Amino acid sequence: MxxxxxxxxxxxxxxxxxxxxxxxxxxxxxxxxxxxxxxxxxxxxxxxxxxxxxxxxxxxxxxxxxxxxxxxxxxxxxxxxxxxxxxxxxxxxxxxxxxxxxxxxxxxxxxxxxxxxxxxxxxxxxxxxxxxxxxxxxxxxxxxxxxxxxxxxxxxxxxxxxxxxxxxxxLDPTTHHPVDADPRFDGDLGFLGNRLPDREARVEEFFLRAAAQLPERRFLLGGSGWADKPMPANVSYLGHVYTADHNAFNRTPRTVLNVSRESMARYGFSPATRVFEAAGAAACLITDAWEGIELFLEPGSEVLVARDGDEVAAHVERTDAATARRIGEAAYRRVLAEHTxxxxxxxxxxxxxxxxxxxxxxxxxx
Missing domain, CATH: 3.40.50.2000 (Glycogen Phosphorylase B;)
Known part of the structure; x- marks a missing residue:
C-alpha cells in the first residue's frame, strides 16, 4: 500500500x-x-x-x-x-x-x-x-x-x-527500551512535557505541588517553555530533552510522572506517548488518574495512579527502589505483549x- x-x-x-x-x-x-x-x-x-x-x-x-x-x-x-x-x-x-x-x-x-x-x-x-x-x-x-x-x-x-x-x-521497542542509568538524571521523580495551556495547571498540581511537599527529594522537569515558571528549589529544570535522551531520562529517576492535558483527562481512554515511552524503559510510572488506564496498565502492579499532588507525593515517599523496579519491569512486559x-x-x-x-x-x- x-x-x-x-x-x-x-x-x-x-x-x-x-x-x-x-x-x-x-x-x-x-x-x-x-x-x-x-x-x-x-x-x-x-x-x-x-x-x-x-x-x-x-x-x-x-x-x-x-x-x-x-x-x-x-x-x-x-x-x-x-x-x-x-x-x-x-x-x-x-x-x-x-x-x-x-x-x-x-x-x-x-x-x-x-x-x-x-x-x-x-x-x-x-x-x-x-x-x-x-x-x-x-x-x-x-x-x-x-x-x-x-x-x-x-x-x-x-x-x-x-x-x-x-x-x-x-511502544516502539527499537526506540524506547531499558538503558543504563545516567547520572545527569538522578532524582526521585522526573516529568517530561512541554508547557501547554491546558496542561500547565495540572503540572502545577501533580508535579510542582508534590515537589513542594518533599523539599528533601530531587525532582526533574524536562520540556520546552518552563524557563520562567516559578518552581520549588528542589526542582531541576533541564529544558528540551532530545529523543536520544528519553530512555535515560525515564530509566534513571526512581519514579517518573505522566500528566495528561486537561482535555485528554476529561475524555479518558487517552494514554499519552509518555506512558508507553516510560513503560518501554521499564520505568516506575506514576500517572494522573483518568478513565480507562486499566485497559493499558494495571494500577498498583504495573503503574501507580494519583488523583492529585498529595497522592503523587505519597507515592514518591513510600515507593522504594525495589518496588519501583518491580512495577517498571511488570509494565515493560505488559506493553511488549499487548501495546507495540x-x-x-x-x-x-x-x-x-x-x-x-x-x-x-x-x-x-x-
Whole structure:
C-alpha cells in the first residue's frame, strides 16, 4: 500500500508531541511492507531541532511553511496514493489541507482524517457550528484517533463520521527500551512535557505541588517553555530533552510522572506517548488518574495512579527502589505483549480491509 501522510513532523519532536506516535506507526507500517511518504512543513523551528535524520523507513518531504501554493503542490504530489492521511495539528495549512486532500478520493484512493488530539478538535467544532472542518467530517472514508475511546467515537459519529476508530499510542521497542542509568538524571521523580495551556495547571498540581511537599527529594522537569515558571528549589529544570535522551531520562529517576492535558483527562481512554515511552524503559510510572488506564496498565502492579499532588507525593515517599523496579519491569512486559506499534499497524490493516469490505468509498459522499 502506498500511503501519503500529512503531519506536523516525523523528524523533529521539537514542540511536536505527536512525533513518537508518528514514528512508531510509520515504522511499523514500513515493516509490514507499506510505503509511506510523510509531508511536513518547515515551521516552528522543527527542522532546526531535528531529533533524527531522514529515516530509511519513510520518505520525508519537507515543504515551505508559508504560502498556500506549496501545500497544494504537496497534495497534488500525493495523487495516486492508495491511502491519504491528513493528521490534525500540522500547525500550518490545516484548514486548507483538510479540504484539499478530499479531492484525491477515488475508486482506488481512500482519504483518512487521523486526529492526534481528538478532545481539542471535538471541543472546537462543538462550540463553533461554522468551523469549516465540521462539514467535512462525513466526507472522510475513516476517522482515526490516537485516543478517546467510546466518548470520542460517539462524538465523531454525532458529527457524521462514517467510521471512527481509536488507534492508541504504543511502544516502539527499537526506540524506547531499558538503558543504563545516567547520572545527569538522578532524582526521585522526573516529568517530561512541554508547557501547554491546558496542561500547565495540572503540572502545577501533580508535579510542582508534590515537589513542594518533599523539599528533601530531587525532582526533574524536562520540556520546552518552563524557563520562567516559578518552581520549588528542589526542582531541576533541564529544558528540551532530545529523543536520544528519553530512555535515560525515564530509566534513571526512581519514579517518573505522566500528566495528561486537561482535555485528554476529561475524555479518558487517552494514554499519552509518555506512558508507553516510560513503560518501554521499564520505568516506575506514576500517572494522573483518568478513565480507562486499566485497559493499558494495571494500577498498583504495573503503574501507580494519583488523583492529585498529595497522592503523587505519597507515592514518591513510600515507593522504594525495589518496588519501583518491580512495577517498571511488570509494565515493560505488559506493553511488549499487548501495546507495540506492530500491534497497532496490524489493527490498522485489519480495519482498512474490513472497512473496504463493508462500506463504499466516500467518493459518493460530496
Amino acid at each position: 502506498d500511503i501519503a501522510f500529512f503531519g506536523s513532523s516525523l523528524v523533529s519532536a521539537y514542540w511536536n508531541g505527536a512525533a513518537t506516535y508518528y514514528r512508531g506507526i510509520v515504522r511499523a507500517l514500513h515493516e509490514r511492507g507499506h510505503r509511506v511518504r510523510f509531508y511536513e512543513p518547515d515551521a516552528y523551528g522543527r527542522q532546526q531541532h531535528r531529533d533524527i535524520p531522514d529515516p530509511d523507513w519513510a520518505e520525508v518531504i519537507v515543504y515551505p511553511g508559508e504560502g498556500d501554493d506549496h501545500a497544494l503542490r504537496m497534495v497534488d504530489h500525493a495523487r495516486g496514493a492508495d491511502l491519504v492521511v491528513k493528521a490534525s495539528g500540522v500547525g500550518v495549512f490545516d484548514a486548507l489541507l483538510e479540504r484539499a486532500v478530499l479531492d484525491l478520493q477515488g475508486r482506488s484512493t481512500r482519504v483518512v482524517f487521523w486526529d492526534v488530539d481528538a478532545p481539542a478538535t471535538l471541543d472546537r467544532i462543538g462550540h463553533d457550528a461554522s468551523d469549516p472542518f465540521r462539514a467535512l467530517v462525513p466526507r472522510y472514508d475513516l476517522v482515526l484517533t490516537y485516543g478517546g475511546g467510546d466518548p470520542v467515537v460517539r462524538a465523531y459519529e454525532g458529527f457524521g463520521a462514517q467510521v471512527c476508530v481509536p488507534i492508541y499510542n504504543a 506499534y506492530a500491534h497497532r499497524a496490524a489493527q490498522l490493516e485489519a480495519l482498512l480491509e474490513g472497512h473496504a469490505a463493508r462500506a463504499p468509498l466516500a467518493e459518493s459522499v460530496a
